[in-house]
Amino acid sequence: MASSPASYRPSSDMMAITVIVAVLAAVPVVASLVGDPFLVKIATRVVVFAIAAVALNLVLGFGGLVSLMHAGLFGIGGYVVAILAFHADDSSRLFDLFPGTTELSIGLPLAMLVAGAAAAVMGLVSLRTSGVYFIMITLAFNQMLYYFFVALQQYGGEDGLQIMSDLTLFGHAAIGRMSFYYGCLVALALVLVVVQRLINSRFGMVLRASSQNERRLTAIGIAPLRYRLTAFALSGAIAGLAGALLAAGQQFISPAEMSWVRSGDLVVMCVLGGMARVWGPVLGAAVFLVLEIVLSGWSTHWQLAFGLLIILVVVSLRGGLIDLLHLVGRRGASR
Amino acid sequence: MTAPLLEVKQLVKRFGGLVATDHLDLDVRPGETLALIGPNGAGKTSLIAQLQGDLTPDAGAIYFSGVEITRRPAHGRALMGLARSFQITSVFPELSLVQNVALAVQARLGHSFRFWRDASSDSRLTGPAREALEIVGLSYPSRPASDVSHGERRQLELAMALAMQPRLLLLDEPMAGMGREDGVRMTRLLNELKRDYAMMLVEHDMNAVFALADRVTVLVAGKAIATGRPDEIRADPQVRAAYLGQK
Ligand SMILES: Nc1ncnc2c1ncn2[C@@H]1O[C@H](COP(=O)(O)OP(=O)(O)O)[C@@H](O)[C@H]1O
Ligand SMILES: [Mg+2]
Numbered sequence: 001m002a003s004s005p006a007s008y009r010p011s012s013d014m015m016a017i018t019v020i021v022a023v024l025a026a027v028p029v030v031a032s033l034v035g036d037p038f039l040v041k042i043a044t045r046v047v048v049f050a051i052a053a054v055a056l057n058l059v060l061g062f063g064g065l066v067s068l069m070h071a072g073l074f075g076i077g078g079y080v081v082a083i084l085a086f087h088a089d090d091s092s093r094l095f096d097l098f099p100g101t102t103e104l105s106i107g108l109p110l111a112m113l114v115a116g117a118a119a120a121v122m123g124l125v126s127l128r129t130s131g132v133y134f135i136m137i138t139l140a141f142n143q144m145l146y147y148f149f150v151a152l153q154q155y156g157g158e159d160g161l162q163i164m165s166d167l168t169l170f171g172h173a174a175i176g177r178m179s180f181y182y183g184c185l186v187a188l189a190l191v192l193v194v195v196q197r198l199i200n201s202r203f204g205m206v207l208r209a210s211s212q213n214e215r216r217l218t219a220i221g222i223a224p225l226r227y228r229l230t231a232f233a234l235s236g237a238i239a240g241l242a243g244a245l246l247a248a249g250q251q252f253i254s255p256a257e258m259s260w261v262r263s264g265d266l267v268v269m270c271v272l273g274g275m276a277r278v279w280g281p282v283l284g285a286a287v288f289l290v291l292e293i294v295l296s297g298w299s300t301h302w303q304l305a306f307g308l309l310i311i312l313v314v315v316s317l318r319g320g321l322i323d324l325l326h327l328v329g330r331r332g333a334s335r
Numbered sequence: 336m337t338a339p340l341l342e343v344k345q346l347v348k349r350f351g352g353l354v355a356t357d358h359l360d361l362d363v364r365p366g367e368t369l370a371l372i373g374p375n376g377a378g379k380t381s382l383i384a385q386l387q388g389d390l391t392p393d394a395g396a397i398y399f400s401g402v403e404i405t406r407r408p409a410h411g412r413a414l415m416g417l418a419r420s421f422q423i424t425s426v427f428p429e430l431s432l433v434q435n436v437a438l439a440v441q442a443r444l445g446h447s448f449r450f451w452r453d454a455s456s457d458s459r460l461t462g463p464a465r466e467a468l469e470i471v472g473l474s475y476p477s478r479p480a481s482d483v484s485h486g487e488r489r490q491l492e493l494a495m496a497l498a499m500q501p502r503l504l505l506l507d508e509p510m511a512g513m514g515r516e517d518g519v520r521m522t523r524l525l526n527e528l529k530r531d532y533a534m535m536l537v538e539h540d541m542n543a544v545f546a547l548a549d550r551v552t553v554l555v556a557g558k559a560i561a562t563g564r565p566d567e568i569r570a571d572p573q574v575r576a577a578y579l580g581q582k
Binding site: 197198200201202203204205206208209212213215216217218219220221222223227230 | 387388389408409410411413414418419421425426427428429430434437438439441442443447448449450451452453454455457460495499
């Protein structure tokens with residue numbers, strides 16, 4: 001099998017990451033050539049959700065943990081940025097203590113910190129279970145987070161929270177369409193490189209081994225819990241970063257972004273793109289979001305066609321779209 | 336007499352009404368190879384699992400180099416030097432042979448909160464891992480563990496155990512399912528290893544047992560019905576009736 005993880009060659013993965021980032025970097029150029037600025041907007045969405053899907057895949061594809069709370073963690077990141085901006089706007093204080101800020105160099109790290117901490121706390125509970133129970137508990141946590149923000153009337157409750165003032169990054173306006181897109185792309189590139197290094201490190205070997213044979217891992221002297229927990233917190237922090245970027249880009253966050261359906265979407269992006277590679281979910285996010293737009297323009301029953309398509313990919317390509325690339329690559333090579 | 340390396344006292348394990356380990360007393364001395372024989376279902380694997388920490392006994396105590404480990408978690412026992420090879424092969428199927436063994440090396444080198452450096456090119460891990468693979472006679476170390484033959488996977492099990500630098504090897508039927516030739520090779524290998532390691536060896540092949548063991552314990556229905564030198568066990572009428580005679 002071409003995608004067998006034992007034949008893992010880090011250099012070829014770094015190559016794939018470089019190509020993906022280069023292609024995404026060219027999108028605004030293409031957009032201006034064809035005169036369709038909407039393309040950049042779609043690409044921004046792809047990049048943001050790609051970050052979230054790569055984050056999820058760290059625990060899903062490499063840790064074997066099917067988490068349905070990642071939309072919740074994503075939303076936490078978004079709310080951190082939006083709530084900080086809210087307090088900056090009316091000069092009030094958060095918890096009567098902290099002033100707000102519209103500065104993303106504070107907002108983004110804080111979003112990661114809060115989402116990562118939330119993931120750690122909820123992971124501490126959910127990682128004591130496994131299999132279907134783990135899925136159910138993470139789903140329950142996702143719903144708790146969802147209703148928590150629905151109940152926060154001060155911050156818009158169910159209607160969500162608008163970011164009124166202009167966000168900045170190191171004092172410069174951050175919300176220009178182009179600069180914001182490239183900022184997100186830099187974030188994606190960094191996340192891909194970091195996660196790629198991570199899964200081939202000692203830590204990553206333990207995480208991968210824990211999903212393949214927990215009993216064996218324990219028998220050689222490694223208890224997986226604290227490594228899983230760490231991976232879960234890291235994954236949560238990166239998902240929080242993605243959510244923060246979403247909120248910053250659309251100047252708005254609402255509990256709708258945190259629904260469990262969205263958690264399921266992230267899982268689909270990973271499966272669709274391919275979970276065996278760090279960069280697989282980027283393909284998944286791109287195909288998922290573009291199809292969503294294209295199909296919903298065609299028919300109101302687009303979700304049915306969408307579902308069938310996903311089933312087709314998953315059944316025919318066990319390794320996701322990565323397998324398709326391998327097939328095409330091999331055919332090209334044998335020609 | 337020197338203190339035993341492993342000591343089992345009045346150990347009991349029940350599965351519902353079935354007594355898998357029945358007030359068992361047993362010891363392994365430093366440097367010794369103790370063979371554990373007995374019919375299928377006698378409770379050999381259950382005993383190994385209790386020693387390694389996969390199963391918790393219902394009563395009794397286990398001491399390893401003088402320390403009580405009866406309720407110590409399995410990973411802690413592994414770090415103390417208890418290494419088990421499983422009767423039913425248990426490896427990391429999606430990792431390569433050398434990665435499988437390197438994880439066992441990694442486990443004894445302290446915590447694994449190292450996030451950046453590539454583990455597969457870290458010679459502190461791969462060096463000892465390749466050595467262990469060489470000892471058990473496995474070549475082409477970058478093959479995925481899922482792609483190798485059953486016999487080779489048994490060798491991999493042993494290599495992982497050796498890479499732990501154990502003080503006691505718990506080997507549960509290391510030759511199970513192997514062809515005749517592989518079995519002979521494994522016996523020869525164990526014969527070499529027994530100079531360096533204390534072992535508890537569960538095995539059905541009587542030729543191997545009598546060639547390797549310093550002492551033999553015969554387990555029937557969770558009880559040790561006899562313990563002694565191989566020649567004594569072979570001559571024991573009770574053992575012949577209960578076990579060897581059936582063969
Ligand atoms: N997890 C378990 N649950 C219930 N019964 C078990 C379990 N493991 C083993 N047994 C039973 O305990 C007895 C001893 O099994 P085992 O230790 O595997 O024997 P051996 O290795 O000597 O063949 C058998 O009757 C087996 O069916
Ligand atoms: Mg057995």
